[in-house]
Amino acid sequence: MIEFGVFKNEDALDAEWLPKNLPYRETQHHQIAACIKPLLEGRNGRNCLISGAPGIGKTAAVKLILKELEEHPDVNAPDIAVLYVNCWQKNTTYKIFMELCEQLGYKFVLNKNKEDLFRIIKNLVNKRSAVFAFDEVDKVVECDFLYNIYTDILKKSILLVTNTPQWYDTIDSRIRSRLLPQKIEFKPYNESEIQGILKERIKWAFIEGAWDDKALSKVFEATAKSKDVRIGLHLLREAGLVAEENK
Ligand SMILES: Nc1ncnc2c1ncn2[C@@H]1O[C@H](COP(=O)(O)OP(=O)(O)O)[C@@H](O)[C@H]1O
Ligand SMILES: [Mg+2]
Known part of the structure; x- marks a missing residue:
């Protein structure tokens, strides 16, 4: 052959x-972009819950949006930190905060607990706006990081990506009633x-x-x-x- x-x-x-673009996922691309759009206008963003079976473009769609934000920043828009965490690899609040510190360029993380780390993240991010993408988020063993980010980061969009949308119904109701994400479904x-x-x-x-x-x-x-x-x-x-x- x-x-x-x-x-x-x-x-x-x-x-x-x-890939440079994702055919057949234009609708979802548009929906995710719409969640982030208020940030570009200096307002608080919206959150979304992206769900669907494995291997159907969820991660690729999110990464493309983040890449566009990083590579083609809107000159009139506020400065936006673009943060992506794979929660299969970083499945605790501490590990997630360590990863966010690293992505924000903060290096002095040694001997700091999660409260210290979050204080640093808060100080760095609240000078700007931020998109937080938590991929494979159903793998986390605790959701405190979501509570912290929701309550203490002023201008943000939180993108949650999961294979199982039911995961969201299992998390603490205090987080659920705050995040109120828009549901974006990826069909096979x-x-x-x-x-x-x-x-x-x-x-x-x-x-x-x-x-x-x-x-x-x-x-x-x-x-x-x-x-x-x-x-x-x-x-x-x-x-x-x-x-x-x-x-
Ligand atoms: N619409 C698409 N166009 C081009 N490549 C795609 C498309 N959807 C998925 N892929 C590719 O298929 C693979 C699996 O997609 P991925 O986003 O990792 O799936 P998921 O996160 O849903 O498990 C990736 O290499 C991705 O680039
Ligand atoms: Mg994926």
């Missing part, structure tokens, strides 16, 4: 690789959307003509069954590697 040297840019098959892609996404990715990752239709339809089929784009990317890379080994 494939000849030696099939990859043009193998990194583009990495699930973390961020249909077969033709999955094909569109993988075809685009193939253009980035493989040299032209590397794939024949028969092999490709097998990948599309398996990905459609799993409804997870990540599976499709994995299959594309594996096929490429096998092809190079068998050259």
Whole structure:
């Protein structure tokens, strides 16, 4: 099916690789942007709860919005700190505050407890506005950080990303009744959307003509069954590697 040297840019098959745009997610992109928009006007932002199954573009959609904010700041808008935490890796309030301090460029975190760390975050962020994105947020073991951020940060948008929207109903009602996030749902892609996404990715990752239709339809089929784009990317890379080994 494939000849030696099939990859043009193998990194583009990495699930973390961020495409320049996300077809089929324009509505969600618009909804997330609308939550952040008040910050650009110097007002307090809104919060949102982004949910949907694994591998359907939630992280990519959030990261694209954050990237746009960082790379194309509105010259008339206030200065906005852009903060992203993967809560699977940082699942306690202390670890989350350590991570936020690091992202805010504060280095003297040694021997500080979570109250000290939050005081620093508050001082740094309240001079500006901030977007906080907490990805895989259902993995946190406590929600104090949300309470602190909600009550003590003046101008912010909090984006919560989870595979299971039911998670939100399990958190402390005092936090729930404050955050009141807008719910943004990501529905699984249909077969033709999955094909569109993988075809685009193939253009980035493989040299032209590397794939024949028969092999490709097998990948599309398996990905459609799993409804997870990540599976499709994995299959594309594996096929490429096998092809190079068998050259
Ligand atoms: N609409 C899309 N267009 C292009 N790539 C997409 C799209 N949706 C998902 N992907 C890609 O699929 C992979 C999994 O998406 P991700 O955002 O990590 O899923 P989730 O966070 O929902 O588990 C990523 O590599 C992402 O770039
Ligand atoms: Mg994700």
